[in-house]
Amino acid sequence: MGLRIDSPYHHCQGSWYRGNLHTHTTESDGDFSPREVIQKYSDQGYNWLCLTDHDKITPPPSPLPNGILVFSGNEITNRGPHILHIGASELIEPKADRKLVLEDIHKKQGFCILNHPNWEKTFSHWPQDTIESLPKTFQGLEIFNGVVQRQEGNPQATDRWDMLLSKGYRVWGYANDDFHGIEDMTRGWNMVCAKDCTIDEIIGGLREGRFYCSTGVSLSTLEVNEHTIRIIATNxxxxxxxxxxxxxxxRFAGRAWELDIAELAQDRRPGYIRFEILGDMGMKAWTQPLFLRWD
Ligand SMILES: [Zn+2]
Ligand SMILES: [Zn+2]
Known part of the structure; x- marks a missing residue:
């Protein structure tokens, strides 16, 4: 029985850089100016930040404080469920038919993720059948959204992620603050493995899955070699x-793990495996899925 593992971590070289992909400022409904928001994230030791005002591109001010990398995005908001357009240089019209929005983003070589799928009293800001009717050009979805922790719905959406992955979608999970005010800060972030903290490296890592998500658990090692995964958590x-x-x-107690993927899969032959590392106070880290092929 041959097992081939397609892992985003095979090409992981360099350091881990912390950032938030979903940030509002006074240019839409946030409490702080772009400069103030950037300073706050810089003070928290973040390496990069994406500004994503509602249906508006907010350019990073210059000069930037303390060398934090800042790039622009856009939260496509009006007339339908929200989409995060990353690295946006042009505004995308928020057409009610989100299929057309995804096509427009794809044409512009952009990359996008679906926001807070389990928000609202329906727990379904993004109904699953709507997601599955979209072109498969989105890179992933928010599996954690900080604002939904204080609003209706479920801040986590690993249920939606597992449904898509099980149907053969290759989509990544992202954790974001959705920063509007100070209470949203440092609730969820992405740790990108990159050679250096430049736009190409960070956006490339986010696009290709070379990152993990966290609400407080940090990993000092995350490696996939041949048929094993090694994870060491600091907390x-x-x-x-x-x-x-x-x-x-x-499920495995401890702080450091070396797990044999074939052993975990046993005779189930899953199409993917992913890992969650749990810590104190409900804190978590989520790895991206490893895709498995069985010959
Ligand atoms: Zn939103
Ligand atoms: Zn938002």
Whole structure:
């Protein structure tokens, strides 16, 4: 039985850079000016930040404080469920038919993710059938959104992620503050593995899955070699592996793990495996999925 693992971490070289992809300023409905927001994230030790006002591109002010990398995005908001357009240089018209919006982004070589799928009293800002009717050109979805922690719905959306992954979608999970005010800050972030903290490296890593998400658990090692994954957490205490349709494949106490992927898969032959590392106070880290092919 041959197993081939397609892992975004195979090409992981360099350092881990922390950032938030979803940030509002006074240019839309945020409490702070772009300069103030950037300073706040810089003070927290963030390496990069994406400004994403509602249906508006907010250019980074210059000069930037303390060398933090800042780039522009746009939260496509009006007339439908929200889409984060990353690295936006041109505004995309918020057409009610989100299929057309995704086509427009794709034509402009942009990359986008679907925001807070389980927001609102319906727990379904993005109904699953709407997601599955879209062209498969989105890069992923927010599996954690900080604002939904204080609003209706579920801030996590790993249920939607598992449904898509189980149907063969290759989509990444992202964790974002959705910063509007100070209470949203440092709730969820992305750690990108990159050679250096430049726009190409950070956006490339976010696009290709060379990152993990966190609400407080940090990983000092995340490596996939041949048929094993090595994870060392600085502050986690439980690693949970799951596969197709959310089926749990194993849970392992401790702080450092070297797990054999074929052993975890056993005879289930899942199409993907992903890992969650749990820590104190409900804090988590989520790896991206490893895609498995069985010959
Ligand atoms: Zn939104
Ligand atoms: Zn937002």
């Amino acid at each position: 986690g205490s439980l690693c949970v592996a799951s596969g197709d349709w959310g089926i749990e494949l194993g």
